[in-house]
Amino acid sequence: MKRTSFARWPCSIARTMDLFGDQWSPLVLRESFYGIRRFGDFQQELGIPRNTLADRLKRLVDEGLLEKRAYQDEPVRHEYLLTEKGRDFFDVLAVMSRWGDRWLSGPEGPPVRMHHLDCGHDTHAEVVCASCGEPLDPARIRMRTGPGYPEGLKARPDVRRRFEDLTS
Template structure:
């Protein structure tokens, strides 16, 4: 079955799904945030096949979220370390955890708790407005076309009535 690519869509959500939208990739990143670095660490924790893990790790390296650093010469073995781009994905994982904790956690509570070492308190992700710091709620948001939206599609998108013009 041929996989549809969203890599060229004029939507960063679609492009992100194209890069990370399988079952294993977000879990590999989660494990990297928890401290996994070596192939065997990912394999033993996640229990996925070696060929799938190799494919996903290579994809994350190619995309710039992980870097591959040798830690042993004979035989050559590598660690996978988060790059700045990879570390910037942490809020997405934290937001997924917050949603999962709210709707999918067992009755006994959250399976993993995030602890903010700067203030020494447990925490959870909140998505807030970058201007006023109020929580973002769907009913308070409208989508507008940004400068990166392709000019060739602009009139079509505006015609649907779903988008406003960015001023």
């Protein structure tokens, strides 16, 4: 079955899902944040088939989220390190974790907690406005076309109903 590509859609969510639209890629990155760097350790922690892991690591390297670096010469072995782009994905995982803790945890509570070393407290992700710091409420948000939105789509009536034009 051929997979539909969302890579060129004028939507950052669709483009992100095109990159992370499988169950393994976010989990490989999660393990990277836990300090896993080597192929065998990823495989052991995730129970992922070798060929699937090799495909996901290659894609994450090709997309610039991980850097592949040799740590041994004879035989050549590599480790996978988070890049700036990869480290920036932490926010996405933190928000997914918070949602899962709220809606998918059993009565025993969340399986993993984030502990903030700077203040010494357990914490969770909060999505707030980058300008005023207030929590984002979907009822108080309006989507607007951005500078990267295709001009040809802006003129379509169905698109204009969903978005406010950034230039208005």
